[in-house]
Amino acid sequence: MSAVLLLAVALAGVDTAVAAGREPVLKQVDLPHSYYWRELYLPQLTTGPSSASFLSDGQSLVYSMAGSLWRQRIGETEAVELTHAQGAYDYQPDVARDGRSVVFTRYDGAGMELWRLDLASGRAQALTTGGAINVEPRLSPDGKRIAWVSTQGTGHFNLFIAEIDGNGLHNARLLLGERRSTLDRYYYSAVDHAINPSWSPDGKRIVFVGNAEIAWGSGDIWSVSLNTRAPVRILREETSWSARPELAPDGRRLLYAGYHGRQTHQLWLSTIDGAPPLPLTFGEGDRRNARWSPDGRRIAFIGQDANGNSALSVMEVIGGATQAVLAKQRRTLAPTARLQIQVRDGRGRDVPARVSVQGSDARAHAPADAWMHADDGFDRAAQATESHYFHCASPCLLDVPAGSTSVTVQHGFAHVPWARRLDLAAGSTTTLHADLQAQALPSAFGKWLSADLHVHMNYGGHYFNSPSHLALQARAEDLDVVENLIVNKEQRIPDIGHFGESVDTGPVRIANAQEFHTSFWGHLGLLNLRDHYLTPDFSAYRHTAMASPYPHNGVIADLAHAQQGVVGYVHPFDTVPDPAKDPVLSHQLPADVANGKVDYLEVVGFSDHKATAAVWYRLLNLGYRLPAGAGTDAMANYASLRGPVGMNRVFLEQRGGDDLLASLKQGHSFVSNGPLLGLLVADRKPGDTLAMAAPGPTKYKVALRSPVAVDHLELVHNGQVVKQFELGGDRRSFDGEGEVDVAQGGWLLLRASNDGADPQLLDLYPYATTNPVWLDVPGGAPPAREDAAYFAAWLGRVIEAAAARDDYNDAEEKRATLDYLSAAQAIYQGKARGK
Known part of the structure; x- marks a missing residue:
């Protein structure tokens, strides 16, 4: 968090x-805590299905998978690709009731726009433009109107409605006006949102999720008449972005996803009148993005398969029989090639690794069973969309569009990143050996x-x-x-x-x-x-x-x-x-x-x-x-997410045992998001104390090994840079030694940093620091009174904030809290006075 x-x-x-x-x-979205709403609400690139809609016959589905829309008949194993945009990804299909067209969301790195696909001709038409976030398109039962969620004009998630015909959208307008909550919210905007729209079968109402006067969670389930525009609460429940309520064709039963006291999302049934909800599904994993079949006898939903990847299933409402919709054969719009990637370390052994593959379609690709991940930021001057990657348990096999293909491989910080570009012929199978170079x-x-x-x-x-x-x-x-x-x-x-x-x-x-x-x-x-x-x-x-x-x-x-x-x-x-x-x-x-x-x-x-x-x-x-x-x-x-597991890590020194937490507490370590650092001060390592008989010069040795170029490598003494090392060549490796003058006690550490981001490192910027070597010098360390005064003032503001709270359970809780803070403030005040 x-x-x-x-x-x-x-x-x-x-x-x-x-x-x-x-x-x-998605810098155009003006909401806090983007790592929540982006993952939990907006569509993401996954190799498995992410959302689905029934065709009018109730026997087939259109669904999003791997950035394209696909059509597949339930019970069959072939999926037919319907869309494949260059450098863009398609999500959230909604099939028109007459079965002739599909509206969907397309992401191109700049925004998410609404599109429409004519199923007979294959012609795709943009419905919105402007670079806002437009998601969750839902056509009215008669096909003449469309509801969706957009950030257009405000940066907030609001419900929009428009008329739709062969020429596109007309009279697009807010369904509900924006309002600011009277509650203070932490994870959610001060401005209310309205999301997850769906139509009543008669087309007179829209059911949605809104958080009017809700402090925690994405909101309650509401209904709004298109005539009165006055929302009515159906169900009060703390939802988490993906409730997506939908009325059954009978107009009475309300299907939605919720956790309702459980650890994962399951499917629940309530009614338009808000009857107590009862569960339809059980077990581990999430069930979300559910849709009714046109006859109300089936429900399609997105869950997870045995490997935890997203998966599409269809469940019979009566009896609960459930079958997976598996795309074992894929009929693609363009020719493909097969690529096998084998990753080996410096000693020729197969090792798992982080891999990124970009095809000739300027899209990211991965094996069909791999988890695709995406970065949370990127340089738009260098990339059209954010970086994507998957973890390859070498060897791994994937299908990609024929043509020019780029592959990058990374395996932690102690190996040089590996990259190749190759041209793949249609129908071919190519094995690519990624032999990594160690740099410990x-x-x-x-x-x-x-x-x-x-x-x-x-x-x-x-x-x-x-x-x-x-x-x-x-x-x-x-x-x-x-x-x-x-x-x-x-x-x-x-x-x-x-x-x-x-x-x-x-x-x-x-x-x-x-x-x-x-x-x-x-x-x-x-x-x-x-x-x-x-x-x-x-x-x-x-x-x-x-x-x-x-x-x-x-x-x-x-x-x-x-x-x-x-x-x-x-x-x-x-x-x-x-x-x-x-x-x-x-x-x-x-x-x-x-x-x-x-x-x-x-x-x-x-x-x-x-x-x-x-x-x-x-x-x-x-x-x-x-x-x-x-x-x-x-x-x-x-x-x-911003980087994979291990992007920010501590390197703990093994000193004859396996008590790594002892090494952590003693500071026998360095921390990094890429550069590896070595520091010796008169043979003392980070966490150690160097006792000096007198102030003066002391010897040091330093080392740097980095998967990315480093701008600055510095020795820092008591917060001040006392030595800057000149890095040459590719600025990824350095060894140095010399003397540094130690005039006072305190601490000395080595740090590496960059001024800006590096696209190979999925963090704000490269940064690493050792823990200090502590310097015990006659005369001691400087008193640091200014620093003590800073923390005394800091705690003064904390005491002010704590005292202003009116929600302690009793007076003793408040007294104990303020006494604790005041005792700490007194310590800093004493240090500020030189005591």
Whole structure:
């Protein structure tokens, strides 16, 4: 989950990130927390089906799969491709009642537009233009009107309606006006949205999901008459973007997807009058995007297959008999070729890897059973759409359009990325050998295991993950340890059944830990919990029974430590907190550090690494030996996310044992999203203390190995750069040694960074830092009074925010919270006075 929103500007002089050229995939959408609505609501490229609509005969379907629309008869195994756009992807088909045409959504990297396909001629026609996000097209029963959701004009998801004929759309207009909620919302916009439209069988009403005066979840199910335009609530339920309610042809039964106290989405039936819902489906995995057959006897829906990939099924309403719609043969619009990719490491062994394939159609391709993933940002000057990739368990086999094809392969940070372009002849089979070149750090700097301290195996995404599949993802990324942080998603905790498990697959160890959620204090990673999951796993959820800011993070840290847990702050800062300017400041990190509650800080994570490091340096200056950790916050079952499992990782030194958490807590490590760093200061490694008899020069050795070019490699002493290394050639490798003058005690570390993004690294920008080597010098470290005053002012604002809350359960909770914060503030105030 994202860092606590801190509407701040960076402090003067701090090197803030400029992700040169990299922009969000859908920058025109003006809504918070894009990693939720983009994955949970908008269509994504998957190799399996993602949505479907019945043809008028009720015996065939039109569905989206691998970026095209396909037609297939139920019970048969051949799928016929209907659309295949150059450099664009087609989703969300809705078949006209007369069976002659299909409306759908097309994504081209710039926006999502509505299109119409004439099924007889194959002619496709654009219905909207302008670069907005236009999704969920639904034709009225008589085919004369269309409803859909668009961000046109506002950047928010609103219901639109228009007349439609052979010439296109006419009189497009908002169905409901925009309104601003009186509630403060964290994960959702202050402006209400209206999504998931469908028509009543008589064409007089539209059923939809809206969040008017709803604080949490994507909203309730509503009905609106096209005559009165006055919405009426049908069902109150906390939904999560994909309820997609639809009335049966009888006009009475209401089908939708919901979790309703369960861990996954299932299909439910209510009525137009809002009768208590009853479930239609059960079991693991999600069932979503459901559609009635024209006669109301069948339901088509998207679930997941045995490998967790998206899958299309048709269920009989009476009896529940369900059959999979499998495209075992595919009749494509253009000739194809078969490509086998075999990935080998530097010693000639097959290894799994991350692979990207772009065909002659300027589209991404993957094996039919692979999970396709997409980046959350890209440089529009360099790419037409975001990067896509899949994890190949070498060898892997896929079909691609004939012609020029590009392939890139990556396997963690210690191998050079591999790329080839080749021309594939129609009907041919080609085997491509990707022989990777190793680039490990010299052994003198240590023996390392890499760990991603912040992964969510399942978090409501398009796929259904398992420990075995998560291990495959980790192996492909050359990752040794995964900390699966089990956490709530709305009212559910998707991976709660795995708590207490520890999975060791040999090359990969998966530990099941916990993330503690609060949008007020900041989020915590709780590793190595030996006894039980901490519930409730959130606090300060306004407008709920758990609105109280108590327990604060210090209480949770004590509960975790009581069962031998390791406590860290995760995805801390997108900007540097400014106590003088931030409208609200409630992040509790300084208080918990002063009170000895924090074991590590995600310096590299789902936040701005340079902003987080700026705060970290101030804490180090005050003598707090707070180790850097790293975690991607990867929602590993998402189709769209900022980087794969292991993109942000900590390299933990093995010092004669396998207690990696001890190495984490002691700082025997470095953190990175790409560059590998080695540092020796007079033979001391990160986390060690160098005792010097007197100030003066001391020897150092440094090393850099990186899969991408690096702009800056620097030694940093007490927050100041004391040595810049000149990088030549491809700027991916460097070895150096020399002397650095140490005039004062404190700390010294090595960092690597870039000014902007690199398309080969799916993060804001390349960044890595070692933990400090601590310098024990006569006279000690500088007093850092300015840094202490900064945190004292910070906590003053936190106390102000905490005192203003009116939703503590009782006076004792408020008193205990304010006393805790005040005690920490007093520590910083004392340091600011030189005590």
